[in-house]
Amino acid sequence: MSQIPLFETAPHWTVTELTRYLRQVLESDSSLQDVWVQGEISNFSRPSSGHLYFTLKDFNSSLRCVVWKNDAMHLHMTLENGMALEAHGAISVYEVGGQYQLYVDLIKPVGEGALYQEFLRQKALMEAEGLFDLSRKRPIPELPGRIGIITSPTGAALRDMLNTLRRRLPLAEVILAPSLVQGDEAPVRLVAALQNLNDQVNPDVILIARGGGSIEDLWAFNDERVVRAVAASKIPVISGVGHETDFTLTDFAADLRAPTPTAAAELATPITVDDLKYAVVQMRSTLLETTQSMLERQRVKLGTTDFGLRRFSPARRLQTDRQRVDELDHRIETSIRHRLELSILRTHAQDQRLNALNPLEVLRRGYAVVSRLKDEKLIDSVKLVKRGDDLRVRVVDGAFEVNVTRKTSG
Amino acid sequence: MTKQKAVADLSFEEASSELEALVATLESEQKSLEESLALFERGQALIKRCTELLDKAELKVKQLTGEGTTDFEGE
Numbered sequence: 001m002s003q004i005p006l007f008e009t010a011p012h013w014t015v016t017e018l019t020r021y022l023r024q025v026l027e028s029d030s031s032l033q034d035v036w037v038q039g040e041i042s043n044f045s046r047p048s049s050g051h052l053y054f055t056l057k058d059f060n061s062s063l064r065c066v067v068w069k070n071d072a073m074h075l076h077m078t079l080e081n082g083m084a085l086e087a088h089g090a091i092s093v094y095e096v097g098g099q100y101q102l103y104v105d106l107i108k109p110v111g112e113g114a115l116y117q118e119f120l121r122q123k124a125l126m127e128a129e130g131l132f133d134l135s136r137k138r139p140i141p142e143l144p145g146r147i148g149i150i151t152s153p154t155g156a157a158l159r160d161m162l163n164t165l166r167r168r169l170p171l172a173e174v175i176l177a178p179s180l181v182q183g184d185e186a187p188v189r190l191v192a193a194l195q196n197l198n199d200q201v202n203p204d205v206i207l208i209a210r211g212g213g214s215i216e217d218l219w220a221f222n223d224e225r226v227v228r229a230v231a232a233s234k235i236p237v238i239s240g241v242g243h244e245t246d247f248t249l250t251d252f253a254a255d256l257r258a259p260t261p262t263a264a265a266e267l268a269t270p271i272t273v274d275d276l277k278y279a280v281v282q283m284r285s286t287l288l289e290t291t292q293s294m295l296e297r298q299r300v301k302l303g304t305t306d307f308g309l310r311r312f313s314p315a316r317r318l319q320t321d322r323q324r325v326d327e328l329d330h331r332i333e334t335s336i337r338h339r340l341e342l343s344i345l346r347t348h349a350q351d352q353r354l355n356a357l358n359p360l361e362v363l364r365r366g367y368a369v370v371s372r373l374k375d376e377k378l379i380d381s382v383k384l385v386k387r388g389d390d391l392r393v394r395v396v397d398g399a400f401e402v403n404v405t406r407k408t409s410g
Numbered sequence: 411m412t413k414q415k416a417v418a419d420l421s422f423e424e425a426s427s428e429l430e431a432l433v434a435t436l437e438s439e440q441k442s443l444e445e446s447l448a449l450f451e452r453g454q455a456l457i458k459r460c461t462e463l464l465d466k467a468e469l470k471v472k473q474l475t476g477e478g479t480t481d482f483e484g485e
Contacts, residue, residue, distance in 0.1 A: 143423075145423060153473070153482075162469065162471060165469055166468075166469040169469075170467035170468055170469045171422055171463070171464070171467045172469060172470075173469075173470040173471075173472065174469060174470065174471045174472065174482075175472050175473070175474055175479060176471065176472065176473045176474065176482050177473075177474045178473060178474070193474075196474055197474070200474065200478075201474065201479070273464055273467065276422075276426070276460075276464055277461070277464050279426070280426070280429075280457060280460045280461055280464065283426075283429055283430065283433050283457065284457045286433050286437070287429075287432075287433050287436065287450065287453045287454070287457070290433065290436040290437050291436065291446065291449075291450045294436065294441075294446055369447070376448065377444075378444045378447070
C-alpha cells in the first residue's frame, strides 16, 4: 500500500473547485486574455437573450465562442454558419458546462486585411506612375448637354442619379451604358462601357457609379484595367462608388470623386434649371434697361445738339457783332439763319422719331411702328412706300400686316 | 450678319448664348435706332424661347446598345 501516502498528499477537490481553479489559471495568463483566433463558424445560434453562441472550427479543432448581447450590437457584420472570420476576445471557463470558451468582443472577416494590403500596393504603384496626378484632372463642364452614365441598369444607384438629374437639369440628355458592377466579369464590362461612351456617344461628362456594398462588392472598381480606362478617358469622369467612407482606385483616377451616386449626379450639374431661369430673368431686365437707356441717351444727345446749335451758332455771333461789323452782308446772315433753323427742325423731327420708336413707353400710348415686310426697313416717310407695298404694323401687344392702297404727302 | 435661325428652332444653349451676345452688343456698341429696335425684338423672342424650353424640359434617357442608342425604359 506504498502508493496510498502518495495518493493522500494529492489535493482532494470538488468538481466546482477544480473548474474554478482552471478558470483562474486561464484568466491569469494575459496572453489568453487578448487573442485573435481564426476559424469557420458552425452551430451558430442566437437565442432571445440576444447573446450569440457559435463554434469556431478549423480542420481539426473547435472552440466554443460566446458574444454577449452588448458586444453583439457592435459587430459590423452579420454572422452565419460557414463564414470564415477572425474573432478577438478572452479565454475563460464556463463553469456549469466545464468548458473553456472564447468570450468574443470583436470580429472581422478573414481576408479583409489581405484585400486592403493589395489595395494599398496597387495604389502606390499607380500613384508612382502618375495616374492620379492632379495635373491630369480635366475640368468638369458647368452645363453638360449630354451625360453618360455607367452603372447597373437595375440598381438603386441609377434611379437615384436619374431622379437627381431630373430635378436639377432636365434639359440634359442621359446616355446609359449599362454594365455589371460586381463579379469577375465586371471590370471588362466597365472598360467596354467607358470606351463605347468615348467612341460612340461623346458626352460632356461621364458618371461611373455603384451603390454601397462590401469591399469585395466594390472590388471591380479597384481593378487595374478599370482604373487605367478611367484615367485614359478623353471625357471627364466623375466617380460615385459605394458610400461616403468607401474609396476605390477608380475614385483616385477619376477627374472628380463623389461620395455617392446621388452626389455624382449633383457634381455633374453645378448649374441647375433654377439657376438658368434666374439668369434668363436677369438678361431680360438687362435687355429692357439697356434699350431704355440707349433711347434716353440718344434723346439727351439730340437735346444737347439743339442747345449747342442755339448757343454757339454763327448766327448768334453775327447778331452780337452786328453793330461793330455793320458792313456784313444781310444776305449771308439770313442764309446762315435759315440753315440753322433747318437743323433745329431736323433735330426736333429726330427727337420725335426717337419717341415713336421707343418700344416700351410709346407703343403703350397708342403709337405704332411701321416697317416694310420684305426687308424690315423702318418706314418714317411716305417716300419709302409705294402702292401695293406690304407693311408690318407693330403696336404694343403684337403686330399686323397691311397693304398700301393710297398715299398722300404731308 | 448671317441670316439668323428662326427662334423656334433654337436649342436652349443656342438661344441663351445668342441672347447673351445680343445683350452685350446692346450694352457696349452704339447702334442705330433701327438696329437697336431689331435687337430688342429679337431679344424678347429669345427670352420667350429660353423660358419655354426651361419650363417644358424633361430629362431624356437613352441606353447604349450594340447597334446604337434606344430609349431607356427600365426604370
